[in-house]
Amino acid sequence: MDETQAREAVTAPQKGTVTQRAIERIKAMIAEGRLEPGQRLPTERDLAAQLGISRSSMREAIRALTVLGVLEARHGSGIYVTQLEAGDLLETFGVVADLSRGPRLIELLEVRRILESTATALAAARITQEQLAEVEKHLTAMNTTDDPEEILAHDLSFHREIASAAGNETMAAILEGLSSRTFRARVWRGYQEEGAFARTRREHAAIHRALVAHDPEAARAAAAAHVGEVEEWLRSQLTP
Amino acid sequence: MDETQAREAVTAPQKGTVTQRAIERIKAMIAEGRLEPGQRLPTERDLAAQLGISRSSMREAIRALTVLGVLEARHGSGIYVTQLEAGDLLETFGVVADLSRGPRLIELLEVRRILESTATALAAARITQEQLAEVEKHLTAMNTTDDPEEILAHDLSFHREIASAAGNETMAAILEGLSSRTFRARVWRGYQEEGAFARTRREHAAIHRALVAHDPEAARAAAAAHVGEVEEWLRSQLTP
DNA sequence: ACCAGCCATGTGGTCGGACCACTACAGCCG
DNA sequence: CGGCTGTAGTGGTCCGACCACATGGCTGGT
Numbered sequence: 001m002d003e004t005q006a007r008e009a010v011t012a013p014q015k016g017t018v019t020q021r022a023i024e025r026i027k028a029m030i031a032e033g034r035l036e037p038g039q040r041l042p043t044e045r046d047l048a049a050q051l052g053i054s055r056s057s058m059r060e061a062i063r064a065l066t067v068l069g070v071l072e073a074r075h076g077s078g079i080y081v082t083q084l085e086a087g088d089l090l091e092t093f094g095v096v097a098d099l100s101r102g103p104r105l106i107e108l109l110e111v112r113r114i115l116e117s118t119a120t121a122l123a124a125a126r127i128t129q130e131q132l133a134e135v136e137k138h139l140t141a142m143n144t145t146d147d148p149e150e151i152l153a154h155d156l157s158f159h160r161e162i163a164s165a166a167g168n169e170t171m172a173a174i175l176e177g178l179s180s181r182t183f184r185a186r187v188w189r190g191y192q193e194e195g196a197f198a199r200t201r202r203e204h205a206a207i208h209r210a211l212v213a214h215d216p217e218a219a220r221a222a223a224a225a226h227v228g229e230v231e232e233w234l235r236s237q238l239t240p
Numbered sequence: 241m242d243e244t245q246a247r248e249a250v251t252a253p254q255k256g257t258v259t260q261r262a263i264e265r266i267k268a269m270i271a272e273g274r275l276e277p278g279q280r281l282p283t284e285r286d287l288a289a290q291l292g293i294s295r296s297s298m299r300e301a302i303r304a305l306t307v308l309g310v311l312e313a314r315h316g317s318g319i320y321v322t323q324l325e326a327g328d329l330l331e332t333f334g335v336v337a338d339l340s341r342g343p344r345l346i347e348l349l350e351v352r353r354i355l356e357s358t359a360t361a362l363a364a365a366r367i368t369q370e371q372l373a374e375v376e377k378h379l380t381a382m383n384t385t386d387d388p389e390e391i392l393a394h395d396l397s398f399h400r401e402i403a404s405a406a407g408n409e410t411m412a413a414i415l416e417g418l419s420s421r422t423f424r425a426r427v428w429r430g431y432q433e434e435g436a437f438a439r440t441r442r443e444h445a446a447i448h449r450a451l452v453a454h455d456p457e458a459a460r461a462a463a464a465a466h467v468g469e470v471e472e473w474l475r476s477q478l479t480p
Numbered sequence: 481a482c483c484a485g486c487c488a489t490g491t492g493g494t495c496g497g498a499c500c501a502c503t504a505c506a507g508c509c510g
Numbered sequence: 511c512g513g514c515t516g517t518a519g520t521g522g523t524c525c526g527a528c529c530a531c532a533t534g535g536c537t538g539g540t
Contacts, residue, residue: 017522019303030339031422043491054524056296059493063259063300064307068335075492076532086344089336095308096329099270104326107410114358114411115351170340170347171354182271257493283520294495299522315521316503 018053022061025051041079086173093177106235112178113227115171120223121216122166131165139208258293262301281319308332326413333417346475352418353467355411360463361456362406371405379448
């Protein structure tokens with residue numbers, strides 16, 4: 001047993017699986033600042049040797065941190081720490097939305113209503129002319145096409161631009177996850193069949209008016225009503 | 241159609257790594273309801289054979305879904321689908337908080353302020369006598385000890401009980417992540433050194449009063465002020 | 481001298497097999 | 511009948527080999 005292994009034996013008392021320990025070690029390295037965003041890590045083989053575990057276990061640890069958006073593996077090049085930006089880390093939030101059903105779907109929508117209304121209110125106070133123009137672009141594009149796929153895409157962009165204008169990228173990323181593609185697609189499926197499409201258009205117009213007027217309270221109310229509308233519909237679907 | 245496309249048509253679309261595909265396959269199985277919460281999956285060896293990949297790759301996929309809180313592996317027993325409850329899936333949210341620094345920490349705190357104030361307002365309207373008693377238990381316990389570790393624990397429980405009383409488990413789970421252990425510990429380190437401890441006690445008392453009075457507006461204001469206080473302190477620390 | 485293209489090197493990605501640690505259950509023994 | 515033990519089956523770990531890809535230096539031509 002060499003000195004490295006000897007130190008490990010004292011430092012790391014057998015808690016949990018070796019892979020779990022490896023995950024914690026790497027996370028700790030980043031938290032302590034020993035690994036900067038964008039920096040390249042040692043190779044899988046070296047890392048495994050450093051922690052005294054096999055490459056297989058180390059790969060599982062790396063894979064775990066990869067899906068969490070903390071690390072990024074580039075085939076043939078190396079492993080890198082992500083920029084640790086909101087978007088990188090909160091991508092997993094979409095997974096939650098995708099796998100949630102029934103009552104939890106409504107709870108998620110409730111959270112979205114709270115955040116979206118506040119974000120829209122903030123946006124009304126802070127939005128610039130350029131950002132407003134971008135919002136309008138998606139609004140008109142949404143109203144001039146009949147392709148549901150395209151409408152959905154512009155709808156998402158519409159809200160994303162607003163959330164971004166609120167000046168909190170973290171909140172924007174969370175809302176992005178809560179409005180993830182499959183999540184909305186699932187809800188939309190039966191939603192627009194009930195002729196609620198015109199209403200959605202009116203609600204978007206109301207939000208836009210509040211943004212133009214820089215009226216936070218009106219924006220909050222309009223956004224809350226918009227999400228609440230979907231929320232109510234979904235609630236009625238679950239308890240017929 | 242070239243040869244590559246022809247081969248893909250017969251076997252499987254070669255998009256991304258095999259592990260990534262395996263993750264998607266399992267996620268899809270759950271999303272489609274073919275795997276129920278709590279259900280036991282086939283063994284790693286069987287799963288690998290079914291998808292035509294090696295056990296190593298399958299293990300990485302399983303590990304990835306494990307850290308996301310979707311699956312749970314019990315040594316010697318098997319792999320199971322979690323209950324897919326908010327707590328299971330949003331545990332990873334704590335990782336984000338742990339690895340966030342600087343401006344993003346403030347953004348996270350801002351999100352927490354929005355959610356916590358709303359949750360506290362909801363709790364004021366809905367809280368029962370039993371839940372109120374539980375809240376009071378942590379409040380008094382927090383005020384009758386000097387052990388910072390214990391104070392922190394009761395502080396966390398205090399807010400968790402309130403969030404739970406709001407009736408939205410998903411929101412409670414998110415707030416739990418935003419107040420994760422290391423996150424708060426980091427902030428507290430220098431915070432209470434500035435004699436802000438008495439103020440924290442007053443703020444908690446104000447929140448409690450609002451809950452007793454079933455006054456949502458007062459509760460919202462008290463909670464917003466409470467989190468905002470920490471937020472302001474942190475902001476001043478970052479831009480000296 | 482310069483540049484394009486090739487190729488050696490090193491990296492992550494995949495595979496198969498072996499063994500260990502643990503759980504669960506059936507069957508045995510008291 | 512109940513507790514105990516043995517055993518089959520599971521996830522956990524390790525090893526070594528090979529593949530796919532990215533990179534940078536080197537070779538060959540111009």
